[in-house]
Amino acid sequence: MATVHQWTGLETRALRLALRLSVRAFAEHLGVAVATVSKWESKRAATEPRPDTQAILDTALARADASAQLRFETILSGVAGTAPNVCRVVGTGPRAWEYESWAEDLDRVVIALSQQNFAFADSLLSRWLARYDARELDEKGLYLFARSTALLGDLKRDQGCVLGPLSAQHSYAAAHAVFTQLGIPRRVAQLDLSLAVVAEMSGKLEIAARQYETLAADDRLSPRDRARARLWVGTALSKNGRHGYATRVMQAATRDFEDLTEPDDWSVAQQKLALARRGAGDLTQALHFIGIARSSGTTDSPMQRVRLDTAYGHILLSDPATRDDGLLVLDQAIRTAARYGLVHQLRSIEGIKATRESRIGPRRR
Template sequence: MATVHHWTGLEAKALRLALRLSVRAYAQQLGLAVATVSKWESKLANTAPRPDTQAILDTALGRADAAVHLRFETHLSEMTSPLQNAGLRRVTTAGPRAWEYESWADDLDRAVVALSRQDFVFADSLLGRWLGRFKACELDDKGLYLFARSTAMLGDLRRDQGAVLGPISAQYSYAAARAVFSRLDIPRRVAQLDLSLAVVAEMSGELETAARTYEDLAVDDRLSHRDRARARLWVGTALSKDGRHDYATRVMLAATRDFEDLQEPDDWSVAHQKLALARRGAGDLTQALHFIDIARSSGTTETPMQRVRLDTAHGHILLSDSGTRDDGLLVLDAAARTAAQYGLVHQLRSIEGIKAMSEGPTGPRQR
């Protein structure tokens, strides 16, 4: 719900429009003179109601339903845009107002949930609502922080969609977010973006570069213990993709112990999934099945991405044994359908690659 910390004629007019009242009806509802409301409408941000009138406006907004609040935010946004509809006069603004900061933060929380469910369209609309409204040069530090978080989240969205490189990609968004967090001097966020950029490098095939960055970040004090453990696990992932399966296994086992000590069951399960793929690459199918069984019995499969990743790893291992090949194809086909349904392009490409190369001795490597 919108909150106004200081009313001007601009907010007062936006509320009238949101309530869908005439100037006269609005004045009557508030218990004010028509001339007072007319003054607000003519002077907008250049006039402010008296303190007692501000309290009346607070009450009117507070009693309004959700639809009125949404219309209020929309009208106020349109009225503070660079070009006003009335005569297209240029106006200057001081960036987001207090209620916009709150709404922006709320939308980021909603975008996190949407991304976790792979609802890319809704997440994109929530992020685009703010990234398209403000430019970084218009924002104070609070606005810049929200801008950088939104941009980083857009990178997550692009990465999950498989848009890794290019002008509209995860790499581009991560780099832009990193620049803003560097400007704000928030080292932890900068290091997290370095980790995300290393994931992009790995996904694009730059395995040595990714492994070196992961190794550096695994001992970087800017990151939390959990993020450092993840970096260590991803060192093993890059090594395994590069064919160094035994070394990768040792690194991953160390990361698995870290997750156990940190009491992070989801990461612990993912680590066993990665271990399973590393052992499959080494030709040790007994250990691969052992680790994937642990991952399947302990892992979270609440989201499409989690299900697809786990099923892809399981199907990949089953496909490596002629005795379980048919079962592997069935598991991969189910994973492919889910990936296609939710637009998980990178995962779908991995599945297709695994199936296409299944006649080879080891098959393809995938994250």
Template sequence: MATVHHWTGLEARALRHALRMSVRAFAQHLGLAVATVSKWESKLAATEPRPDTQAILDTALGRADASVHLRFETLLSETTGPMTASPRAWEYESWTDDLDRVVVALSRQDFSSADSLLGRWLDRYKAPGLDEKGLYLFARSTALLGDLRRYQGTLVGLLSAQRSYAGARAVFTQLGNARRIAQLDLSLSVVLEMSGKLESAARNYEALAVDDRLSRRDRARARLWVGTALSKDGRHDYATRVMQSAIRDFEELAEPDDWSAAHQKLALAHRGAGDLTTALRFLEIARTSGTPESPMQRVQLTTAQAHILRTDPATRDDGLRLLDDAAQIAARSGLGHQLRSIEAIKRTCEGAFKPPRR
């Protein structure tokens, strides 16, 4: 919730509107003269309440419920308008809180909420004129916008993700934040892989897997994604060895979600190598570990299981039914990349089992 470190008539008026009170009712609510509130209304940012009155306004805002806080923040955003060069202290706090909410929304594939929260700040502020803290928040917002577009996975979305990541990387380079730069290099490599540029993605992943700018967890992810790119490129034996190395790191780091995702990718690598029994065993490990599944996790696990089952003629029909289930989840959740991948697998199935011409 918003905290105002320095009240002016502008913030006071926004609070009155957020409380949906008249000037007289607001003055009574604060225990002040109507003339005082009227002065704030006429002079706005050109007048500042006395220190004791600042404390009264702090109390009024602190006692307000969440809906009032939301209206208050929105009103101030609308009042100051777009392209404001220097956010207020409370705006920095709200921006930071909103980015935390975006991370949660993306983990749940709640793309609408994430887009709305990011748009609130990116539509209002541009990098030129922001101070160092503002630049950091702007770059984080831009990077998360890249994640949003990447998760949605449409063809246009991948290009948008690439632009967002490149823009965020430029700002973090300006700030000299080496860790964030390396993380964005990792994200840009993921976009390369999703775009089908497997060899380039694998080379980037290999370099990042030993990059000291990244945390050990991110280096392990890079190593896992080396294996993913190699497996997609048909180099299954090497891919499995690289993935198993990443799995050991995730186990030592106590990262159950990454550990689970790695087993799912390892299952697909074994499927590509023709070892369906081992593939199903690793997939079962992935299904029974980690936290409760998000829509993306359900799509990925269901697609992996379907991919394995449809490889065996005895279970082909079960695999195709699961592909349909995964496609429905992907469509409902707006997961464009996963949906395209499923459709490509289905087309491969149809081509492989097309009846001969007479």
């Protein structure tokens, strides 16, 4: 519930709008003159109602229903970016109906992230993370707060913001601490997995491979997450040049996905296998696996389209006979990545092209 330390014309106007009343109806609601309300609204923060009217406004806000109170807070939060006279009563936390709205918004965030709609996902997360101090939340609120923070980490990771104070690593570590406090081992292990991904993305391949290997046998994780950890062991090993070992690990993960009936993960595994065989110089097998991935993979997600095109272009680029085709595919991946703000993928593609040009010279036009 919100409370106002000192009412000004700014807060009175916000309350009127939140109650969805006209100036005249609001004046009648409070028992004051219409001219008084008009004065408040014209002078905004430059005027303060009399002490007895302050008490009337306190009562009107307290008696407002939950929807009106939320509208009041929302209106004021958008005025000059702050609401200096308004605070939430410490210890009250979210109201019962807000828990449900928060959980529904997090489901919407998951969908938005799968579509790389980062702006919408960020707005939904900010709506809740900026509203509450974790210290005022009960266990249910803390769970939603930690889940929101973990999803913020996913957003930052997909945007390529891996390290630093506003990064995926920072968000994952914060969520990890809250889930540890709540004693939810499965969520803690999932964040261990996310932090291993951050290590891999930041170039710490040996560390990431060891973390993945440990998590692949961790009973806190679901069978699917353990299989994904096993696949990512192979990814880190392949990036580090250990393509033969990586292939064997990835093939084991692929069989796990078959047993679990996880077709999307199985397709991603084919893509990873293709890159491992490319690294080993086996272009025939690389083309075989990437062909399976392209024919079976889901392309609804821009991220997955970029990953598939990047892998396919990288393989084509490795053969002089298909080099120009590879560059065309990579150019397409660049356009998609740029459109959706996939910074990490853009860096990866530019790195592939730069390596190619350093070996054989720039592309002829």
